[in-house]
Each structure stands twice: as structure tokens, then as C-alpha cells.
Amino acid sequence: MEEIKTERQKMIDGELYFAADPELVAARKFAREQMKVINQEEDRYIRRQLIEETFGSTGTGCYIEPSISFDYGFNIHVGKNFYANFNSIFLDICPITIGDNCMFGPNAQLYTATHPLNPVKRNSGLEYGKPITLGDNVWLGGNVVITPGVTLGDNVVVAAGSVVTKSFPDNCVIGGNPARVIKEIEGDDARSPLEMQRQKIDHLDQQIVALLEERMTVVEAIVAVKKEESKAILDTSREQEVLKKIASFVENNRYNEAIQETYQGLMDASKRFQEEQLDE
Structure with missing residues (x-):
């Protein structure tokens, strides 16, 4: 018997779904309430606890400066020692998975959300997304945009202002719009x-x-x-x-x-x- 998926599961799986589904509307409403509480909280330890309660999972040492914005929160997974500077945006239609020891500059933007190219489908209200995955020790400079479906390997550094539209392997510095490899991290730059x-x-x-x-x-x-x-x-x-x-x-x-x-x-x-x- 074929499994009937909820709109929420279709969304997480990267399939076409209706964002107006009541369950998703309620989830977004809750997310906005959480964002308001998190961004207004001045005590960093209470703010960290609120983030841990809202995100799908967090490692130890997670610290995010205000303000942060997200669609749902439950699709965001961050590893140990994660740090994000001011004004981070996580459009977490699909899972956003971030490894250990990652750092984000101000205004880092991760978009898993996208829309059909066909205008008929797009105007019908159907949406879909593609997951974003960052390896360990990834550093995003200020105003970096990561587009749907991108995977970055371990030790990748993204120059400020870059728009990353495709995936890149371990140990490289990337930059530009669209981002390309600027240099490989090797020799003295590679850490044992x-x-x-x-x-x-x-x-x-x-x-x-x-x-x-x-x-x-x-x-x-x-x-x-x-x-x-x-x-x-x-x-x-x-x-x-x-x-x-x-x-x-x-x-x-x-x-x-x-x-x-x-x-x-x-x-x-x-x-x-x-x-x-x-x-x-």
C-alpha cells in the first residue's frame, strides 16, 4: 500500500508541497513567535537554551548573535562550537545541516527554499526545496548566500559577498558570484x-x-x-x-x-x- 505523505513530509523530502497546509501554517506561526522571543532575549545563555529548544539539533558551544530568522527551525541542525554573527537567515524548508566548528559572518543567508520554473505550477502555490549541507570547519564571510542544494566539504572558506550556487569539495577557498575556487588549502594552510x-x-x-x-x-x-x-x-x-x-x-x-x-x-x-x- 502506497504511503500517503503529509505536506510537511513532502516539504522535508524535497518534493512539491502546498505551503498553505494548516500544519505548516501553524508551524510557521510558532517559529515566528520563537524568533521574537529569541531575538529579544538579552541573556546569551537563555537565548542559547531557546535556540536548542527550537532547532532540530545543536552541539555544545552553539552561539548565535541576534537577530536570526528561519521558516521552521526544526530543519536546522548545527554541530559543536557553531558561531553565527548578526542577522543570520535560515530558510529551512529542507534540512540545513552544519558540521562542527563552523563560523558565519554577519548577514549569512542559507536558502533551501525554491519554486518551480514553470509559471503555472509556481502560481498554483506549489513549492519545494533542496537541502544544504556544510562540513566541519566551514567559514562563511559576511553577506554570503548559499542557494538550495549546495554541499560544502570540510575546511571550506567562503569569501564575503559570495553567492554559492553549486557544491565544492574539502579544503578550498571560494568566492565570487557565482562562487568559484580561488585557491586550494594545502601546505601551510592545511591543518593536521x-x-x-x-x-x-x-x-x-x-x-x-x-x-x-x-x-x-x-x-x-x-x-x-x-x-x-x-x-x-x-x-x-x-x-x-x-x-x-x-x-x-x-x-x-x-x-x-x-x-x-x-x-x-x-x-x-x-x-x-x-x-x-x-x-x-
């Missing part, structure tokens, strides 16, 4: 597997330091409260509670011991800092 992993560490360290600075700001506030209330620095029960909570956050048990030791060192350093502040 070890260098690539170290660059990921550097990127993560930058995010971790920013979070640690925020944590220390809170520690200073705690010191002020303890001074006012004449409370001791060491609170063994609180320390154990924190470590237990950290253990519950760890998803890969192989890392649990190392993360516990890291946090124990972090709390020890925090206690020393508090003691120094109280002595002043």
Missing part, C-alpha cells in the same frame, strides 16, 4: 589532525574562561554576603552537593573522574580567593 583538535581546544578554552570569569563574579558576591553575615568560607555540605550535581551533568562516564577532579580544583581555588577577599 592534531592542529585541528588543538584549535578546538583553544576555542573551547575561550568559552570556558568567559564562563569562569562570570563564576568568579558570583563568588565575589558570595564573599560580600558572607562578610555581612559573618559566615565561614568552608561549607563542606555545599561542596559535596556541588560535586554530586556536577556528576549528574556528566553524560560520558569515562570523563566523570577527570571532571570531578577539575571541579574540586576549581572549588579549592575559589576558597583561596574568598579567603583573600575576606582578609582584605
Whole structure:
């Protein structure tokens, strides 16, 4: 028996579909509500959580500057350490899949949506799309446009203002309208597997330091409260509670011991800092 597809499934599969379908109209309405909430949220951590709830999937370290625009949100999948500058546009009629360690300049535009060339079909309200796939370590410059059906390999760099109308393989710099290969990335420009992993560490360290600075700001506030209330620095029960909570956050048990030791060192350093502040 032939399967009867919904208009939503036809859309995702890249087939002709009616955008006026009630399910899709409701989904777009919800997406616009989410966009409004996301773009108005000033707290970057809450904004990240809202994005994680709206997108199809996100890796760790995802950060997108406001504002962002999208059709549905559920067709957007981004990997680890994704960063997008201001005014990103994702027309996610079909899936947009973005690898790890990708960076977008301002006004990056990814369009999976298109229309039939035949005017009769186009005027009937039928639409369709083609998926966009970006590999790992892809960098889009400002005002780059990626058109429907494009796949970019790993380590591709797209020059600012380019319009990418076809797919390109790994390790190349492309640019222009339509985009073409400007140079191959090889020799000194090609990163070894070890260098690539170290660059990921550097990127993560930058995010971790920013979070640690925020944590220390809170520690200073705690010191002020303890001074006012004449409370001791060491609170063994609180320390154990924190470590237990950290253990519950760890998803890969192989890392649990190392993360516990890291946090124990972090709390020890925090206690020393508090003691120094109280002595002043």
C-alpha cells in the first residue's frame, strides 16, 4: 500500500508541497513567535537554551548573535562550537545541516527554499526545496548566500559577498558570484589532525574562561554576603552537593573522574580567593 505523505513530509523530502497546509501554517506561526522571543532575549545563555529548544539539533558551544530568522527551525541542525554573527537567515524548508566548528559572518543567508520554473505550477502555490549541507570547519564571510542544494566539504572558506550556487569539495577557498575556487588549502594552510583538535581546544578554552570569569563574579558576591553575615568560607555540605550535581551533568562516564577532579580544583581555588577577599 502506497504511503500517503503529509505536506510537511513532502516539504522535508524535497518534493512539491502546498505551503498553505494548516500544519505548516501553524508551524510557521510558532517559529515566528520563537524568533521574537529569541531575538529579544538579552541573556546569551537563555537565548542559547531557546535556540536548542527550537532547532532540530545543536552541539555544545552553539552561539548565535541576534537577530536570526528561519521558516521552521526544526530543519536546522548545527554541530559543536557553531558561531553565527548578526542577522543570520535560515530558510529551512529542507534540512540545513552544519558540521562542527563552523563560523558565519554577519548577514549569512542559507536558502533551501525554491519554486518551480514553470509559471503555472509556481502560481498554483506549489513549492519545494533542496537541502544544504556544510562540513566541519566551514567559514562563511559576511553577506554570503548559499542557494538550495549546495554541499560544502570540510575546511571550506567562503569569501564575503559570495553567492554559492553549486557544491565544492574539502579544503578550498571560494568566492565570487557565482562562487568559484580561488585557491586550494594545502601546505601551510592545511591543518593536521592534531592542529585541528588543538584549535578546538583553544576555542573551547575561550568559552570556558568567559564562563569562569562570570563564576568568579558570583563568588565575589558570595564573599560580600558572607562578610555581612559573618559566615565561614568552608561549607563542606555545599561542596559535596556541588560535586554530586556536577556528576549528574556528566553524560560520558569515562570523563566523570577527570571532571570531578577539575571541579574540586576549581572549588579549592575559589576558597583561596574568598579567603583573600575576606582578609582584605
